Amino acid sequence: MSNIPVVLVVPYPAQGHVNPLMILSQKLVENGCRVVFLNTEFDHRRVVSSFGEQQQHSTNHDEESAVKLVSVPDGLGADDDRNDLSKLCDGLQNSMPKALEKLIEHMHLKGDNRISFIVADLCMAWALDVGRKFGIKGAIVWPASAAIFALLWSLPSLIHGGTIDSDGVILTTKETIQISPSMAEMNRGDLFWFNMGDKIDGKIIFQYLIHCCQSLNLAEWWLCNTTHELEPGALSFVPKLLPIGPLLRSYDSKFGITKAIGQFWEEDLSCMSWLDEQHHGTVLYVAFGSFTHFDQNQFSELALGLDLTNRPFLWVIREDNKMKYPHEFKGHKGKIVSWAPQQKVLSHPAIACFVTHCGWNSTIEGLSNGVPFLCWPYFADQIQNRRYICDELKVGLGFDEDQNGLVSCKEVKLKVDQILSDENTKSRSLELKEKVMNNIVKGGASLDNFNRFVKWLKQ
Incomplete structure (x- = not known):
């Protein structure tokens, strides 16, 4: 038992982040790891209720085969709006690191699930600072495009170069921003922290992202749900970022899972x-x-x-x-x-x-x-x-x-x-499908990256 790595997975509390990290978790389990998946209490309730009856007993207790679900508070009140992302980021930053520390201490005291490694969403990268207190190493996963990762990675140089100020406000009068010669230019509107909805404070989102990016240097691995064919420019600009995409559910899982775990709503089959x-x-x-x-x-x-x-x-x-x-x-x-x-x-x-x-x-x-x-x-x-x-x-x-x-x-x-x-668009879509899917078959670049990561975890 002792040589099986126990991986704590920490997604940002939004469906588009929980999904790919849950798929990654199931792949880790299929490759002989154990996974403890951390949701906020609010999302944990949604995830468990979405199973319907048939699955609730099978997800948590079969230790060897399943992802173990755990939760901590997100720092917001019962009636607070979790779609207000500026409020959510504030709550996470202020209360969740302490709660995570307690959780790890508790698990280590019980002794059955000593965390050997943390895989954190980039938007939860502060979890690696918590891990460091326990001597636990970590990886970050970026569930969006490599291009947006490249943008976040470039924030200090964009501030330093006077393109944006320290609150993320655009200072340049240019319509487009060039992050790297290898990438397409970005529009002003791509600085997305001010595109989060009318009521949401973009400055808070920006400061939260900067805070998370400061923990990047603690990660041994940077993983991204993309492929080389899709984003060659962004990946060559950030060579440490390894594509492991497309992250897709395996419905033929040997654990007989028919419904997707990690959904906030029950799927209508x-x-x-x-x-x-x-x-x-x-x-x-x-x-x-x-x-x-x-x-x-x-x-x-x-x-x-x-x-x-x-x-x-x-x-x-x-x-x-x-x-x-x-x-x-x-x-x-x-x-x-x-x-x-x-x-x-x-x-x-x-x-x-x-x-x-x-x-x-x-x-x-x-x-x-x-x-x-x-x-x-x-x-x-x-x-x-x-x-x-x-x-x-x-x-x-x-x-x-x-x-x-x-x-x-x-x-x-x-x-x-x-x-x-438009027949051309159809045929281009099918050509691209083949290129993308070749990444996750035997010998594919993304699968090789994932296998290297698993091998490293097991050492």
């Missing part, structure tokens, strides 16, 4: 049998992740636009949606669910294209399945991801807003028709 009834390459998959909120006007335009396309659609509308369907909306060609097993959906032959918010997980899953994109970013790095999908990879189209700042129902129909009639 009925959409899979519905997809089986549709013709190949006909269905629009419409999903905007865990944060996006539309106002009533925009929600209505999207609904009417889906009707206008006259095509079958699978639309994910979260339970927290407060919008009403417009009375003209028929929706008879579509199926609406509150949360979907996205990777399974995207790999289904009925899917024709992916209408997405361009979160990095969704981007990677779409690319891994050769599905063309219709891009509708909401905030943060999604704006840069859209430009990357449309302008660099050329496997998608963006929506244009009208003079009222709305994507109209006619625009939805126009772009759907345009992308589905």
Whole structure:
């Protein structure tokens, strides 16, 4: 028993961070490690309730085969809004390091799960400072693009060079910023800490990111959910950052896991049998992740636009949606669910294209399945991801807003028709799928990086 490494995995408390770190955790378990997965108490409750009955007993107790779930408080009150990321970052920074220290002490006292290594999300990199007090080494995982990692890594030099000030405010009058000659220029809007929503304090987000980046030097390994073909420029600019993507769930896991662990909402699997009834390459998959909120006007335009396309659609509308369907909306060609097993959906032959918010997980899953994109970013790095999908990879189209700042129902129909009639985009998507997926088969670059990491853990 003693030579099995016990890895503490610490994701940032948001669905788009928990997901890839949970996939990584399951891969570590499949390769002979034990994993203790740390959520905030708030997210832990969501994750456990999303299992449904069938899984609750199987995830925590089969020590050898499963990821052990543990939790600590996030420093916010019961009624605080966790979507207010500036408030969340404040809470995490002020209370979670102490709570993590107590947790590790407690586990070491009990003696059954002595932590041998910490894998922290870059947005939780302060966990490595906590680990250092116990002599525990660590790695960081960046669950977004290497380009955004390169931006964060460059913050000190951007401040030093007068591009931004120490609060992240842009000082330059230039429209674009060049981080490295090997990378495409970034737009002012790509400095995403001020794109987090009207009520969110970008300065707090910026200071939190700077604080996390200061712990980077404590990490033995820097890992990223990307591949060399996708981001050669950013990866050559930060050679220490190793691609281990695409991080995809293995549904044929020997532990018989049918549902994805780590979801905040229960997946509605009925959409899979519905997809089986549709013709190949006909269905629009419409999903905007865990944060996006539309106002009533925009929600209505999207609904009417889906009707206008006259095509079958699978639309994910979260339970927290407060919008009403417009009375003209028929929706008879579509199926609406509150949360979907996205990777399974995207790999289904009925899917024709992916209408997405361009979160990095969704981007990677779409690319891994050769599905063309219709891009509708909401905030943060999604704006840069859209430009990357449309302008660099050329496997998608963006929506244009009208003079009222709305994507109209006619625009939805126009772009759907345009992308589905474009054979070049389809063939480029399939070529890219092959390149991306070759990274995780035997001899693939990402798999080799992951295997080197596991081997190092076991030494």
